[in-house]
Amino acid sequence: MPLSIHEAQLASRLSDIPLNIYATQQPQSHETPYASTPYHLNPDIRENRENPVMTLTALLSLLMLLWTGPLPSGPDTLSGTIYDAETLRPLHGAHIKGPNQQYATSSGTDGSFALVRPDCPCRILITMTGYQNREMDPALFTGTPVAVYLEPRTGLLSEVVIRSAPVPDASPRSYTNSSLESTEQFMQRLNGLSMIKRANYAWEPSLRGMSDSRVNVLIDGVTMVSACVDRMDPVTSYVETENLEKVDVSMGNISFENGNRPGGSVNLITARPGFDAGYYGEFDAGYQHNGNVQKYRVMSGYSNHRNALQVAFTLRDAGNFTAGGGERLGLSGYTKMNLKVDAGRDFAGGSRGWLTWIGDLALDAGYPALIMDTDKARSHLISYEHEWRNPGSLVSVLRVKPYHTRVDHWMSDYNRDVTTRDVMPGMYMPMFGKTRTTGIRLESTLISGRHLVRATMNLHRLDAFADMLMEPVDEQVSPMYLINIGDAVLNNAYVSADHSWLMSPAWSLNTGLALDLSGRTLNDPVAADLLTIEFPDASTGRLIAAANLKAGLQYQSDEAWGISLNMSGGSRLPSHIESYGYYIYNPLDDLFYFGNPGLKNEQSTQVNLSGYLNGDNRIYGLEASLFVNHIRNYIGGRATGDLFAAYTNYDAALYAGVEAAGYLNPWPSLGLTFGLARVYAQNLHLDEPLPMIPPLEAQFGLEWKVSLLTLAAQVRHAAAQRRIASATTLETPSEAFTVIGVRGTWNLHPNFQLRAEIENIADARYTEHTSPGNFPSPGRNAQIQILIRF
Amino acid sequence: MNTLQSHIILIIIIALSGLLISGCDLNTNNPDPVDDLFELATSSIDNYTVTVYTTEPVSVGYNLLYFDVKRGANDRLSSAEITVTPLMDMDAHSHSAPVWQPGPERDAFYQLFGGAFIATMPSGDMGSWQLIIDVTDPQTGTSFSLPVDVTVAQSTRVKVFTASNEQRYILTWIQPAEPKVGSNNLVVTLHRRESMMSFPAVDDLSIEIRPWMESMGHGSSNNEHPASTGSGFYQGRVNFNMSGDWRVYFTLKDGAEDLYETWFDLMLN
Missing domain, CATH: 2.40.170.20 (TonB-dependent receptor, beta-barrel domain)
Structure with missing residues (x-):
């Protein structure tokens, strides 16, 4: 399964740079921590040839090049392919803009684009509905097509992501629920x-007729187990x-x-x-x-x-x-x-x-339907999450x-x-x-x-x-x-x-x-x-x-x-x-x-x-x-x-x-x-x-x-x-x-x-x-x- | 001396110290197991002294008996022929009770002559119990008889009933003495009243049990019906899945024929 929307959205909120870029050529600027380089072009990594991970990287990169195929490039052209950071699918219709409309284009059906290199010390903006905007330095584009990964945007309110569909972002059921209804209401009308x-109080999801131990319910990825x-x-x-x-x-x-x-x-x-909201x-x-x-x-x-x-x-x-x-x-x-x-x-x-x-x-x-009622239910969940972005060349x-x-x-x-x-009958059972x-x-x-x-x-x-x-x-x-x-x-x-x-x-x-x-x-x-x-x-x-x-x-x-x-x-x-x-x-x-x-x-x-x-x-x-x-x-x-x-x-x-x-x-x-x-x-x-x-x-x-x-x-x-x-x-x-x-x-x-x-x-x-x-x-x-x- | 050697010597010293300390424990005197017994009576006749012990005060049910026989002041007989006859004197008549006679040799643990009897009713206005102890010293051929008065407390661990075959039986609960939640080893005895003075052990009948919790309306599962192990003893397993009031039903059977059903009430804490 590709990177989840949750992952991508969370990542986008956590990072000042909500864009995931994979450069197929060593970037001249390391402005973004998301940029990485295939080992065969990177002399620092080439020294670690015995590392099987790096070998795999090379093979995968080669495959990627084979699949991607040639794209227009040149010293006066910025070229690349826009991908969904979760599904890795090319994004059709993303807008790539320079300082004015002279430098603007949109990605094709295969996600590829080519843009005339702006003749100015400026940045280009990549936008697409449902994804985080991203500004990029044209210096990142050095002639070889660059793979650009866009992070899906976080909904303003609650959102439900269903993973039974082939491509969540393109599926009708992946829609973010409107602000009209609560998460419970929205989930209730989800098919399957x-x-x-059991009462007017707690609800439990049943997926395709299965519940309890056949469905894993987590809170922020944390395993929490019912006490009753x-x-x-x-x-x-x-x-x-x-x-x-x-x-x-x-x-x-x-x-x-x-x-x-x-x-x-x-x-x-x-x-x-987030980290920039003030009060x-x-x-x-x-x-x-x-x-x-x-x-x-x-x-x-x-x-x-x-x-x-x-x-x-x-x-x-x-x-x-x-x-x-x-x-x-x-x-x-x-x-x-x-x-x-x-x-x-x-x-x-x-x-x-x-x-x-x-x-x-x-x-x-x-609990009118049951024979007992809850007198008290108390829970504590404490967690500490530490996140590193791009700690290694492969690990994003x-x-x-x-x-x-x-x-x-x-x-x-x-x-x-x-x-x-x-x-x-005839007895209390606390x-x-x-x-x-x-x-x-x-x-x-x-x-x-x-x-x-x-x-x-x-x-x-x-x-x-x-x-x-x-x-x-x-x-x-x-x-x-x-x-x-x-x-x-x-x-x-x-x-x-x-x-x-x-x-x-x-x-x-x-x-x-x-x-x-x-x-x-x-x-x-x-x-x-x-x-x-x-x-x-x-x-x-x-x-x-x-x-x-x-x-x-x-x-x-x-x-x-x-x-x-x-x-x-x-x-x-x-x-x-x-x-x-x-x-x-x-x-x-x-x-x-x-x-x-x-x-x-x-x-x-x-x-x-x-x-x-x-x-x-x-x-x-x-x-x-x-x-x-x-x-x-x-x-x-x-x-x-x-x-x-x-x-x-x-x-x-x-x-x-x-x-x-x-x-x-x-x-x-x-x-x-x-x-x-x-x-x-x-x-x-x-x-x-x-x-x-x-x-x-x-x-x-x-x-x-x-x-x-x-x-x-x-x-x-x-x-x-x-x-x-x-x-x-x-x-x-x-x-x-x-x-x-x-x-x-x-x-x-x-x-x-x-x-x-x-x-x-x-x-x-x-x-x-x-x-x-x-x-x-x-x-x-x-x-x-x-x-x-x- | 390098560091390794000094460490080895230190370890040896510590180990020897530990042995010395544990050796001190070995030198302490073990308590006499007889101290844990309850002395029922001591009686002397001629040159002999007989002391009767029980594991706890005598009550209705199965009671272990231990005998110490001395000749003179300190000569404990290594073997003796002891016969015990429990006797309930009820004014109008008397009767005995099921009994297991002591063996001729002292047992390995207490170094006493061990036997047992079943008190079928408590002492009180109805009558009083005596143990008539007949002893023969095999070395001297001397025989004597001693009566020992016994006070028997009430309990509910004996059922005396007349079954459908018109025979009168005595069913006695022995183990578990203190039932616990979980699986318990179950031991009962079965005797038939042949006459007022004869209560032979019954080994040819079968017993089925059914633990039941009346207040909950259920029992427990996977119990093992007690099976005869000889000398009137039946052994099985009884399971209790919670504390509270339990009733264990016993059905006495002769082949497929139910002879009688009785029960024991228990309270598990």
Whole structure:
């Protein structure tokens, strides 16, 4: 997979020089740290011929020259090729300007350009929509064509990058979401991505019907693990969506950068300060009438050219909300606070460092669909990222990021009537869980000609513990105590490399390798003894490994159309809960689960075929993806009695589906979008559907811009889901529903924005199929929000 | 002397010091294991003194017994023929209890003559317990009998019942003495009341167990039914997956036929 947009955008923000240049000839000026030189022309490097890396550089450079072919050059001409720094594809239509229009041109379909050398001591400017502007010294152009890499521009607000498309920047689905909707809203209407909501509080992404341990959710690339064994605190709940700058979504094993889970990955990337903003800040206040939700956020920062400090605090308070039709759902409110502090330092020598702390506290979060509520959830994430730009001739970016996270979660049913419930009647069951991760993440991007390698290493240790007290209402009965996770320790090492080779302006080949190694054990002897009872043949301490490979071939005819075929094969290590969980309640089947320390890895084989088509000037566009994901040794629950189930390996499961999206912009002020997604998932071992698979879903959107006012409407339809699991869960069918929402944004002033929205106008009562316990979604909800920048 | 040599000498000195220190430990006197036993009674007759020990105060259930027999002041008999007869005197009638007679030689650990008996009911208004100890000195051929009064505390580790085959059985819980969360070695004994004074061990029946947590409505898995190991002992494994109140059901079976079901209630901390 090429350099991610996240990487490129982040890089552009971090650097004073947001342009990535690869010179095919030794530059006469080293003005930019991005310039590098092939070894065969560089006498300093030539002395290191025995270095195999340098030898590779030479070969790659030679290949690059062969592929690039001759370009016009000469002492009076500046010539080169403009490339996307992420995809390495040539950029058509980039503008290259001298001091006046006499010196101006644009890049051709193959990204190449030639410009008359300005007859002045001036600089040339390269611009392109969606990319960072860059000024260059003409002295860099010495006669041989220069490869110029442009960094994609960072969106003003949150952005979601989807990596299932062949070329993200040319795909309709890679659009930055408008300022109208929150990141959650935007993600919810992405094809193939469903939001699992167990309450009105925390959401969890499901990619192509896969979630939990089949999707890797990261915060700024940091591995953070939920503490609640009942999944009431997905990692997404510990970061504020308003603090996100970008969400990097990988559907399936398209990219190994953020892990090798069969469902894919979601990297929640938070915004950090730049180094030239001075004093700045934002105040954001919102109100939703349904549930009397209040939200306040204040963010402020200061930066100069060397130092940056930014603090953001968010407070949310929500009462019980009302479902469609008027039913008020008790215990659905929550109070949540989030504080994020970033301190940055621009060191001399082209390196920068960021110290980040994210603290989150949630209180009294109700879960009407479950049997427990969160009393308190607390998390800390602290990390330090140090970044070097061009530390070597091949290495364009090197990042080292040590981190530590702490998550504590307390839940109970003290606010419930436990005497009448079906599950464990007559007793309270307060539970506590905690996780600690300590690790270091290393990222490096290597560029040589038309080859790009993105290498990632993530070494981390996970410590997890959870326990449970059962207090009978009848005081004559003794209280009971249970350890759900007995001091599990997992030492994990993950190494991956994504390689992209732009074979020609139209063809590219992507390959990748990822290796997982995990040494894991249970330190609590009682917990280990209990699991040994359940699985006498399995050892609670073991070392397991997994390897993953991928290959993809892409064809792109400019931006007009493209097609790609990606295949991958690999395996997923069982999670700590799948391995060591004990007596874990699953609301989907009302069974208590035992982890299985002897589980085999899931073996996934995926094929993804995608294509897109864009009309002239992007008046219309279409995109479609087909995918098949065959998983051997599928890990799932198998009932072992009326109350219990154990994780086991089923022979195989199959996921297959189709996603399609499109847009139509008949006029500049009017835009229409549509999308649909369908997933078929089957447990081949039991010959029944897999549980919690979203039904066919279609969306239609309309956006109209009039001066400072933007209006939008969204229609979302989900079909009924009749394909339900019965052997492994007590899943129930869900009915079809259609919800309509309208939104508007009024930019009263460059620094003052007013937003208004009505969700579920018809007050339809509906239930997302992926929401456990038939948890109904909110009914009609009017909200208003003001945003003030200073 | 170079530096390496001086380091080697220093290491040797430290190592020898360690040996000397550990040697000091070796010279300390080991405590007499008998000190850990509970002295039940000491009684003398003629030239013999008999001391009876138990591992803990006698209670309803399985009770280990240890005997020390001295001839004269300090001559501890290396072998003796000891027969123990537990006797519950209930005014209107008396009965005995299951018993394992001591061997003729002293055991290796305590250097005592070891046996055991099962107290099937507590001492109290219903009656009182005595241990009638008959001893024969094989060297002199001297025999004598000593009664030792025993106070038996109440417990719930013995079940006496009449099964469907009209036989009366005594099921006794021995291990785990202190059940813990996790897997526990399970040992029970089974005896049949042949008469008021005869309680032969039963080895030809089978026992099935079912641990159950009434308050939670579930049991535990992968338990091992106790199987006969001879002399009335049955051994298996019982698993408890959490603390709290547990009930372990025992089903006595003769082949496929269920003879009786009873249970033991336990509290795990």
